[in-house]
Amino acid sequence: MSYEKRFDGRSFDEFRPVEIKVGVIPRADGSAMFKIGKTVAIAGVKGPRELHPAHRRDPEKAVLNVYYDMVSFSTPDRVRPGPDRRDTELSKVIREALEPALLLDKFPYAGIDLFVYILQANAGTRCAAISAASLALAHAGIPMRDLVSAVACGKVGDKIVVDLTKEEEDYEEGATDVPIAIMPRTRKITLLQMDGSMTPEEAKEIVRKGIKACEKIAELQREALKSVFEGGNNE
Amino acid sequence: MNDYINDLIRENLRVDERDMLQYRNIKISTGVVKNASGSAMVEIGNTKVVAGVKFDIGEPFSDAPDKGVLITNAEFVPFAAPEFEPGPPDQYAVELARVVDRGIRESEAVDLSKLCIVPGEKVMMMFVDIYVLNNAGNLTDAASLAVIAAMKTARMPKVENGELLQNEVGEPLPVVRTPISVTVYKINGKLLIDANDREEQASSASLTVILDEDGIIHGMQKRGSGYITEQEFSDILEIVKNKYDELKSIVDKVVDDGAHEV
Numbered sequence A: 001m002s003y004e005k006r007f008d009g010r011s012f013d014e015f016r017p018v019e020i021k022v023g024v025i026p027r028a029d030g031s032a033m034f035k036i037g038k039t040v041a042i043a044g045v046k047g048p049r050e051l052h053p054a055h056r057r058d059p060e061k062a063v064l065n066v067y068y069d070m071v072s073f074s075t076p077d078r079v080r081p082g083p084d085r086r087d088t089e090l091s092k093v094i095r096e097a098l099e100p101a102l103l104l105d106k107f108p109y110a111g112i113d114l115f116v117y118i119l120q121a122n123a124g125t126r127c128a129a130i131s132a133a134s135l136a137l138a139h140a141g142i143p144m145r146d147l148v149s150a151v152a153c154g155k156v157g158d159k160i161v162v163d164l165t166k167e168e169e170d171y172e173e174g175a176t177d178v179p180i181a182i183m184p185r186t187r188k189i190t191l192l193q194m195d196g197s198m199t200p201e202e203a204k205e206i207v208r209k210g211i212k213a214c215e216k217i218a219e220l221q222r223e224a225l226k227s228v229f230e231g232g233n234n235e
Numbered sequence B: 001m002n003d004y005i006n007d008l009i010r011e012n013l014r015v016d017e018r019d020m021l022q023y024r025n026i027k028i029s030t031g032v033v034k035n036a037s038g039s040a041m042v043e044i045g046n047t048k049v050v051a052g053v054k055f056d057i058g059e060p061f062s063d064a065p066d067k068g069v070l071i072t073n074a075e076f077v078p079f080a081a082p083e084f085e086p087g088p089p090d091q092y093a094v095e096l097a098r099v100v101d102r103g104i105r106e107s108e109a110v111d112l113s114k115l116c117i118v119p120g121e122k123v124m125m126m127f128v129d130i131y132v133l134n135n136a137g138n139l140t141d142a143a144s145l146a147v148i149a150a151m152k153t154a155r156m157p158k159v160e161n162g163e164l165l166q167n168e169v170g171e172p173l174p175v176v177r178t179p180i181s182v183t184v185y186k187i188n189g190k191l192l193i194d195a196n197d198r199e200e201q202a203s204s205a206s207l208t209v210i211l212d213e214d215g216i217i218h219g220m221q222k223r224g225s226g227y228i229t230e231q232e233f234s235d236i237l238e239i240v241k242n243k244y245d246e247l248k249s250i251v252d253k254v255v256d257d258g259a260h261e262v
Helices: A085-101 A125-139 A200-230 B002-010 B091-106 B139-152 B197-202 B230-257
Strands: A018-022 A030-036 A039-050 A063-070 A110-120 A149-156 A159-162 A175-183 A188-198 B026-030 B038-044 B047-058 B069-076 B116-118 B122-134 B155-160 B163-172 B180-187 B190-193 B205-211 B217-223
Touching: A018 A125, A018 A200, A030 A125, A039 A125, A063 A085, A063 A125, A085 A110, A085 A125, A085 A175, A085 A188, A085 B091, A085 B217, A110 A125, A125 A149, A125 A175, A125 A188, A125 A200, A149 A188, A149 A200, A159 A200, A175 A200, A188 A200, A188 B091, A188 B230, A200 B217, A200 B230, B002 B180, B002 B190, B002 B197, B026 B139, B026 B230, B038 B139, B047 B139, B047 B163, B069 B091, B091 B122, B091 B139, B091 B180, B091 B205, B091 B217, B122 B139, B139 B180, B139 B205, B139 B230, B180 B197, B180 B230, B190 B230, B205 B230
Parallel strands: A063 A110, B069 B122
Antiparallel strands: A018 A030, A030 A039, A039 A110, A149 A159, A149 A175, A175 A188, A188 B217, B026 B038, B038 B047, B047 B122, B116 B122, B155 B163, B180 B190, B180 B205, B205 B217
């Protein structure tokens, strides 16, 4: 049996409502909140600043440190505070999704610390984290080639869908998750992961649709970023 | 060194004179550790990885009460590379273990229902442990080969009165699919496979794709501080399809030939 109609009534190419706020943490050097459906990520940046321990300093560029974590009450079952193995992997792939966009060579020897917390989780958390993080980095004034925009795509039953919910991820006939991030101006892919089952043709279609959806997310990100600076509220 | 590699790659040449889509010499030995239920040593050029499978008894997860539990771990042994340090698994080791784990889990390579002893109470826990002994690049493909070879030659311990008899060899592990990863690297805008350690340093990005014998993809992982384009993604899918067959035939041959000593 096929997945005919999405649980929340969206069309298959449509992502959930997005809400973005830039500059939500006044004492961070840069910050942003990115909400997609019921998933909420909040990112804060400290730096560029002196990097410790000193042996990690790079004479050619700044080192980006990423800490991804989920708030203990962000999911139906409480998660233990602090990073687990999933968080460790996600911190790495989020860093590698952002690095292509950052002009890190402007700050040799320095460190840039990025913290992303998932306040509420309903699928697509790493992608929400990336979308929030690239805004926080831009808000912190880190020179960037482009924003990074992300959305989780995949397959629910036999249908290719954009922005799966938790309910869709748990679809009893199977679901496959493909988180994608791009630099929207050049459509270059900076994050691509997958677990599940699909044919190469399906994978190509998912990537194509993912890129399109990311471009739309990018428009919303740009608007949110502009509104902060144009409003004179960019402290 | 990176400039030298980049210059060569521009001409489709490699430091060790291989073709762009050519693996180094691959050697797989199974049954290398007698106390493991299954084990394999894989060498790809100078990269050396050993994987072992062990079983224990534990409780099933509540959402899969009649299935055994798979736990995958990777250890980067400090002598395997100058940059490896002692301590708990770092980001790279955790990522490697999770990528290999996903391939086994999502392809349902092992029939975990055969690992159930008392539904909801007692199942076999299957531990897949990967040790990197020498890192000369392309650890993911080496680990993936070591794990599938170890699993395909593994025999579960006998179960008696709900206890495992670790010294008594029982049934073969029911491995019903053959997930293998192929990692494609990007250097200087060109795609190649099986980067050695020096090429890995020069590589801006890579994509690991895990396939099974029907050409179905079960896992993907982009790595590195660079990007890939949509066109490169299509090209990568073509490359991995051909290379999977090559790796699968090596695994099949080793498994059919029975145990090999190191």
